[in-house]
Amino acid sequence: MTRPVLGALTIGIGAALVLFACTKPFTKKSVSDSGAPPAAAAPAAPPPVTAAPPMPTQLSDDFEDPTQIPTPGPPFAKENRNPELILKNVPRDQGGTVDWVKAFKDNHIKPRESLDPDKPLIPPFNFDIEIPAVGAMPNVVFPHFPHTYWLDCGNCHPNIFVMKKGANPISMVKIVNGEFCGRCHGRVAFPISNCARCHVKPKS
């Protein structure tokens, strides 16, 4: 009994080493591939240092040489734009993505209404629409409140949704393909896999 197990373990470790050895050059290659422009920029960097013109002093911390290809990195790596700090206490939904509606309702974020600070706030309005769902799925209750908080009427009406009850042939297939709700949900607004956030009202 011990011999087959020992043999299996030996083969397993050996095969894993072979597999890893096979994958390692590949990952290394892809990394060096993906880093090709910076790698190309890195050896070229030392010579311009001696000949580089003096940088403008007021931009010395932030300024990059525009003649060089930049080194890719996480966006907004600065301290005041650090997602680990800013998104630390923001509530998250069951799927693990940020729950932006809860975030503004709980005053975690206060997004601006307009680029013009004098523009008056357009209050969001409460108007729920129940949309029947297929089969045993609970019906959808569409809340206008969070949508009118984020958006103007003109963002959705009449191009994405016709303003007439029953005039929009919505289906999950169309949503997955980026029509109707899928114009935002599944791309920027919360993902479609989060069924229970829309299908909330059980059929009586």
Place this chain on the structure above:
Amino acid sequence: MRRTIGLGVAAALVISAGVWGLTGKTVEGYYGDMVLNNKAEQRGMPPVVFPHWIHRVEFKCKVCHPAIFEMKSGANDIDMEKIVFKGQFCGKCHNGETAWKPVMCARCHSGKPGMVTGPLHGVN
């Protein structure tokens, strides 16, 4: 013998998956981030990864959509000339007055070559 080989293959898969999981790279970014690569890579720059999340913290959607950006990936004909000299698109705010000037290339051009225009996948 068959069982031994089967067990060996299973062990190999488990061990290599573990090693890959420990050493494998993850994608930088958050759900909703947008990759802009219609022109960047053709012109020798890394693709842009637009961080939607920080803009959602600061602004409501209606501030930018649809007046500044059409709500469809690839539908906005953005280039640096329009941003820097004409003050269109990102340059509407990123002009040194409302937000920082677009002189720090890697802040936006932070993507990996080969990324496809559209939502950034594989992030939460």
